[in-house]
Amino acid sequence: MSSKLFTAFALMTLVLLSWGLYEAMIGAPTEATMGAVQRIFYYHVPCAWVMFLCFPANFLASIAYLAKRNAAMDAFAVSTAEVGLVFCTIVLLTGPIWGKPVWGIWWTWDARLTSTLVLWLIYVSYLMLRKFSIGGPNPVLAASLAIFGCIDAVFVWGAIRWFRTQHPQPVFGGGANSGIDPRMMHAFFVNMAAFTALGILLVWLRYTLERVHQRVEEAHAMKALGGAQ
Amino acid sequence: MTLAPSFASTLRNTLTKDLRLEWRSKDAINSMLFFALLVVVIFSFSFDLTAEESRRIAGGLIWVALLFAAVVALNQTWARELRNQVLDAYRIAPSPLEALFFAKVLGNFIFVSVLELLITPLFIVFYNLRSIGPSYELIIVSILGNWALVVNGTFFGAISIRTRSREVMLPLLLFPISIPAILAMVSATTATLTGEGSAYLPLVFLAVYDLVFTILGLFLFQTVLQAE
Numbered sequence: 001m002s003s004k005l006f007t008a009f010a011l012m013t014l015v016l017l018s019w020g021l022y023e024a025m026i027g028a029p030t031e032a033t034m035g036a037v038q039r040i041f042y043y044h045v046p047c048a049w050v051m052f053l054c055f056p057a058n059f060l061a062s063i064a065y066l067a068k069r070n071a072a073m074d075a076f077a078v079s080t081a082e083v084g085l086v087f088c089t090i091v092l093l094t095g096p097i098w099g100k101p102v103w104g105i106w107w108t109w110d111a112r113l114t115s116t117l118v119l120w121l122i123y124v125s126y127l128m129l130r131k132f133s134i135g136g137p138n139p140v141l142a143a144s145l146a147i148f149g150c151i152d153a154v155f156v157w158g159a160i161r162w163f164r165t166q167h168p169q170p171v172f173g174g175g176a177n178s179g180i181d182p183r184m185m186h187a188f189f190v191n192m193a194a195f196t197a198l199g200i201l202l203v204w205l206r207y208t209l210e211r212v213h214q215r216v217e218e219a220h221a222m223k224a225l226g227g228a229q
Numbered sequence: 230m231t232l233a234p235s236f237a238s239t240l241r242n243t244l245t246k247d248l249r250l251e252w253r254s255k256d257a258i259n260s261m262l263f264f265a266l267l268v269v270v271i272f273s274f275s276f277d278l279t280a281e282e283s284r285r286i287a288g289g290l291i292w293v294a295l296l297f298a299a300v301v302a303l304n305q306t307w308a309r310e311l312r313n314q315v316l317d318a319y320r321i322a323p324s325p326l327e328a329l330f331f332a333k334v335l336g337n338f339i340f341v342s343v344l345e346l347l348i349t350p351l352f353i354v355f356y357n358l359r360s361i362g363p364s365y366e367l368i369i370v371s372i373l374g375n376w377a378l379v380v381n382g383t384f385f386g387a388i389s390i391r392t393r394s395r396e397v398m399l400p401l402l403l404f405p406i407s408i409p410a411i412l413a414m415v416s417a418t419t420a421t422l423t424g425e426g427s428a429y430l431p432l433v434f435l436a437v438y439d440l441v442f443t444i445l446g447l448f449l450f451q452t453v454l455q456a457e
Contacts (some may be wrong), residue, residue: 066452121405128401132392140456141388144449145402148384151445152406155438159409162430163416 006204013201016194023187031184037101042187044094046195047087048116053199054084055119055150062146065139074139075210076203077146078130083202085123091116111160118156122149136217233323243332248339250309257302257340265298265348273355283356288418291352292411295345296378300400302340303382306333307390316390320454330383330450334443337379345371361424366417370428373435374414380439381406384446387453410438 024042031038061077064070095113096106107113126145130137234242251257272290276282310316319329349371352358360367382403389398417431 066449118405118408121408125402125405129388129392129398132394132398134391134393138391138456140452141391144453144456145385145388147449148381148406148442148445151441152409155409155434155441158434159412162434163412 009197009204010201013194013197016190016197020187020191020194023190028184028187029181034102037098040094040098042191043195044091044098045188046191047090047094049192050195050199051084051087051091051119053196054080054087054203055123055153057203058084058146059150062143062150065143066147071139071214072211074143075207075214077139077143078137078210079203079206081123081126081146082206083199085120085127086202087199088116088120088123092120111157114160115153115156118160119153122152125149233325236325236328239324239328240332240335243329244335247306247332247336251336251340257305258343261298261301261340261344262347264301265294265344266351268294268297269348269352269355278356280357280359283358284361284422285419287352287356287358288415288422290356291349292374292414292418294348294352295341295375296404296407296411298344298348299337299341299378299382300403302337302344303379303386303403304389304396304399306337306383307386308395311390316454326451326454327447330387330447333386334376334380334383334446337383338375341375341379342371345375358422360422362421362428364421366421366428366432369432370414370417370421370435373432373439374410374417376439377410377414377435377442378407380443380446381410384442384450384453387450391456410435413438 020042024039028039028042030036058077058080061073061080065073065077095116099108100106126142126149129145130142133141269290272294276286278286307316310319319326382399385402385406386399389395389402392398413431413434417428417435420426420428420431
């Protein structure tokens with residue numbers, strides 16, 4: 001991998017994140033009814049977005065691994081799962097911080113909160129399986145679980161929507177009164193770009209690390225085989 | 230003429246072997262039954278309920294009790310094959326592995342059904358339950374719900390035996406995946422017991438869930454069992 005390209009991308013991410021921070025904290029106007037706490041929206045939604053990029057990527061990488069048995073695909077799967085889980089955790093933490101002053105409660109069992117929580121649980125079990133497999137991480141078992149998990153996510157979505165009630169209107173495209181101020185929109189999109197770049201950067205970093213790790217393991221295995229001769 | 234045993238004969242032989250083993254030892258059913266009994270008793274000590282309240286929450290309680298108890302049987306289903314390297318023999322045998330998986334699912338389905346038949350009367354007595362909706366729906370819920378638990382449980386059992394501390398690992402893998410099925414089971418049971426709302430949607434949902442995960446399990450089982 002070219003380290004120059006990586007450095008350039010990392011610098012770009014840094015610039016985007018700084019710009020995003022400025023736009024979110026100073027550039028965007030304070031929301032009329034919610035006040036300053038609304039600014040968490042510029043972090044909450046982009047993190048959710050990165051999560052929704054990572055988990056399907058993990059699903060596709062898992063299928064690709066089972067089909068081709070390519071170690072690079074497994075490295076990609078574990079990277080996207082870990083980064084996705086980190087962003088999922090941020091989403092689950094920033095949500096209640098916003099929810100307490102605005103809704104008056106930390107948590108409600110509404111559709112989106114519950115499905116995000118279940119998604120989080122599924123990916124924690126995925127990473128635990130990788131950690132606890134006998135003889136190092138077993139990519140085949142992990143990939144099978146990832147496929148089960150992703151198909152299950154569809155059922156989670158349906159189950160929660162049908163068997164649990166109450167869900168708030170979406171902010172975008174939810175009706176006549178939805179939508180936001182153009183300056184807020186601007187701050188929002190800068191942060192979307194910044195967090196997408198951060199997500200890609202982290203996956204890239206983790207992927208490179210995992211590939212090195214795989215090569216070290218392979219070298220150890222080869223050495224052990226050579227020593228036995 | 231082929232040498233490899235057919236799907237049907239592998240299914241029949243594995244199933245009868247498991248049932249015979251269970252009939253002689255009664256390991257799974259005894260431990261499940263006692264475990265479920267403990268859960269039911271502890272729940273009923275923990276809450277002091279009126280008839281109306283118990284109708285409302287009984288659906289949740291009984292499925293949680295059954296889920297916990299089923300894990301006891303599911304943990305044994307593959308662990309039993311580790312003795313004398315039976316599982317390795319299965320791996321190299323020419324018999325279809327899907328049949329092995331299906332036989333294990335059927336076996337567990339029978340064990341958990343027996344458990345349900347024994348524990349439900351106790352539940353009714355302890356919680357003074359009387360269904361307001363049509364009770365035949367409860368039978369459909371228990372069949373579909375039971376299948377949802379054992380089909381995923383058997384599959385994840387085959388994964389968890391490949392991990393350290395495997396008995397702990399099975400619930401950690403199974404419970405998150407089972408959440409939508411549990412929601413549907415509880416929703417259908419509560420709808421029938423309280424007579425409010427229809428159990429139709431959760432039942433259809435459960436049927437689709439069962440179908441999808443049975444196909445997925447059959448499809449991926451060979452991959453998981455042969456994983457190095």
